Amino acid sequence: MQMKFLKKSNQSMQTIICQHCQRNTGHQLSTLPKVYRPSSVNTAKNIQTIICQQATKLSTTNYTRQMSSTINPEELQKFRLLSQKWWDSRGDFAVLRAMNSLRIPLVRDGLKHTGIASLKATLGPKPLDGLKILDVGCGGGLLCEPLARLGAIVTGIDPLQENIEVAKQHSAQDPQISGQITYLVSSVEEQVQNQPSYYDAVVASEVVEHVDNVEVFISSAVDLVKKGGSLFFTTVNRTWLSYVLAICIAEWGLRIVPRGTHEWSKFIPPVNLKEQLESKNCHIQLLHGMCYNPVTRKWSWITDSSVNYALHAVKLNETHTT
Amino acid sequence: MFPGCLSIFCQDAIKFTSIRKVRQLCRIIPYNRSCCPVTYVFFNSETRHLSSTGSRHQQVGEDIEQSLTAEVWDIVVSGGGLVGSAMACVLGYSSVLLDKKILMLETGPPFSQKPLTEKYSNRVFALTPATRDLLNSFKAWDNICSVRLKPVKRMQVWEACSDATISFQHTGMLHDVAYIVENEVILGGVMEQLAKISDRVTVLNHAKVTEYVLPKQGGINEWVEIKLENGRKLKTKLLIGADGMRSLVRKTMNVNYTAWNYDQKAIVATLKLSEPTENNVAWQRFISTGPIALLPLSDDQSSLVWTATSELADQLMAMPEDNFVDALNSAIWDESKKNPIVEKTLGTLNSFLNTLWPGEGSVRQLPPNILSIDEGSRACFPLGLGHAAHYVAPRVALVGDAAHRIHPLAGQGVNLGFGDVQALAKLLVNSVYDGNDIGTLEPLLEYETERQRHIVPTMCVIDGLNRLYSTDLLPVVLLRSLGLHLTDTFRPIKERIISHASS
Secondary structure (H helix, E strand, C coil): CEEEEECCCCHHHCEEEECCCCCEEEEECCCCCHHHCCCCCCCHHHEEEEECHHHHHHHHHCCCCHHHCCCCHHHHHHHHHHHHHCCCCCCCCHHHHHCHHHHHHHHHHHHHHCCCCCHHHHHCCCCCCCCEEEEECCCCCCCHHHHHHCCCEEEEEECCHHHHHHHHHHHHCCHHHHCCEEEEECCHHHHHHHCCCCEEEEEEECCHHHCCCHHHHHHHHHHHEEEEEEEEEEEECCCHHHHHHHHHHHHHHCCCCCCCCCCHHHCCCHHHHHHHHHHCCEEEEEEEEEEEECCCCEEEEECCCCCEEEEEEEECCCCCCC | CCCCCCCHHHHCCCCCCCCCHHHHHHHHHHHHCCCHHHHHHHHHHHHHHCCCCCHHHHHHHHHHHHHHHCCEEEEEEECCCHHHHHHHHHHHHCCCCCCCCEEEECCCCCCCCCCCCCCCCCCEEEECHHHHHHHHHCCHHHHHHHHCCEEECEEEEEECCCCCEEEEECHHHCCCCEEEEEHHHHHHHHHHHHHHCCCCEEEECCCCEEEEECCCCCCCCCCEEEEECCCCEEEEEEEEECCCCCCHHHHHHCCCEEEEEEEEEEEEEEEEECCCCCCCEEEEEEECCEEEEEEECCCCEEEEEEEEEHHHHHHHHHCCHHHHHHHHHHHHHCCCCCCHHHHHHHHHHHHHHHHHCCCCCCCCCCCCCEEEECCCCCEEEEEEEEEECCCEECCEEECHHHCEECCHHHCCHHHHHHHHHHHHHHHHHHHHHCCCCCCCHHHHHHHHHHHHHHHHHHHHHHHHHHHHCCCCCHHHHHHHHHHHHHHHHCHHHHHHHHHHHCC
16 A cells, blocks of 8 residues: 655654555654655655555555545645644634634534533533534544533544644643543544444534535434434535635635635535435524624624535434435 | 712722631631642641631641642632622622632732721722622622612712803612712622632632733743742633732733823812701812812711812811811812803803703702811822723733723722623633633633723723813813803713713
């Protein structure tokens, strides 16, 4: 099998990551057995392809389900370059962090209204006390940490080892929440094999527009949730307005989002998302538009969902018969 | 515009002899229960010192302080004055912050309510309805009502150089415009509520802070370190500086602090009126040396705040009490400064307005006559203005006089401080309910914006009024008299003023 590694600015810090599983092999360039070292580091635009035994071994055990993978290698490459910036207060993810003011209440109040959070807990300091929540594509843990502070037992999964490292490091700094969060390098289709119908809620915030095989992604997400549990999505609609605002203005004009973050063709209209969820026996509880004001740097709810939107679905108890 | 009061003092440490030290110990004990070795030390030391009088409490206190060193607090409120204790109280009573560990640091001894005497204290505040609502939110207002306060139904402001008058009241005098309450009564009411939540809010007395180490800009995950005089160190996720106008927290934040001293001093005293009246009006007269305010305390007593030039104030303080009362009465009633030109113009304007809107404008009431002052109740303090360019920094927020200090002429000082408490508590609770770390900068910045939008205009207006009324110059007198009279006639403007001043 082949294996890719990325050359970062600091040469000694180069980490070797499998092209397929996106796991860190634990090797650095200097510690890699000589046979696997590239002859010249600077060739081939910083990306070297080498053969590695570890990767070969891994590939035979864990990565036979490649055909159904929802992880897009190009997207991974994009986010790998940004992984150190998750918690930078004025950095590339500031817009995403600001979105917490909408998506945390969305999850908190959503779980309150569906009755899955105990009424007693919702009145106190830990409204999500004891609820098991999976954050898919957790990145640096921007969403995991607030949810854990509200009492949830959070599992954050992300295909990128770099992101998981950042997330782990950051949450370790607050002893009150570090015990409540588990970060894993994983994907939904991998999780669904281990823990089907385990979570009270699955959150996929600003993730759906980055995955391959949206159908597989959504059906895995639904399978991960208990009956009566909730799914929360926030993503971008595919309209001409979203092209103008989310790509032209946000990425190229105002540069509040790193260039190339989004690909318009991968955006998902809420109708598609709704259909797929309903076909998986889910009830759409809520669909709201979201709007970002770059001057006040704040998000707010709007009725129009033609650019950013949030969706809350509940997995129904009874099997839907048609 | 509003009657004067002692905003300046609101953050100063209150020096009371400690009577209820034992109670203070009880407040701290529950905190230690979680930690066995410390409890052991505590009881050990208590038995050890039972026989030795005097030093016992101190020793126990030190042991408790030792146990604090290893602890990280969620919120530390520095300063246990009116604003600081109200801050600790609001946070402590919030259900969202139920699991937060809150510490209040106070340099003075534990608060103990002195038995109430007939004699009123000379340190009184005019509290606005907004402050009442804040104190009511944690039931401290009930405690205050059960002790004593005087509701004000009407405020009348007039000046020495003309008959121009303005008065503030709610229609039919149904609602109170303000409440005159003594400092100790407010603090007692708040402290009583604070003692009820001793499991959530710990009060550390005799805590002199020598140094605050603040996290650097951008250092999100560093916490504030507090070094106490006795060598102990505390850590906190959020430091709230309520440590008064000479705030060490503010100095550590290294923010720009705009400040100047007025060449004015305020004299306070408790006054006896010549005859008992309903006495529910707060009076303020602007004379060129500074405003005089009479705040009702009871049917026959009022509190005085007399702002005068430093020179005059010193003379007034040196006078025998009888002469002082004479000087005061003549300052309130003196008509010699009246300018005939202004009077005539004002009369014309008045008759013109009367034909346009008959019945508008307020009826002028006559102020009370002063019989005497309470022996020894006269006190004097210098006045100044101060404003911090920033109220917040990463994991730090300033409230009350630590952030802003104003002239007492409108009685806004302590109310602005309570307004800070209200705003900061609301934003912190919302932020924590959204799962944020308590020290997150965004809600703090929001607090700063919200408060500065209210406080800066208030300060400018009050400073401007003080300057406007410190002259006898004819054109100025004429303009301000006409302006005041017009403001008094136009109800919408007046209502805006009332709502700004009482929010």
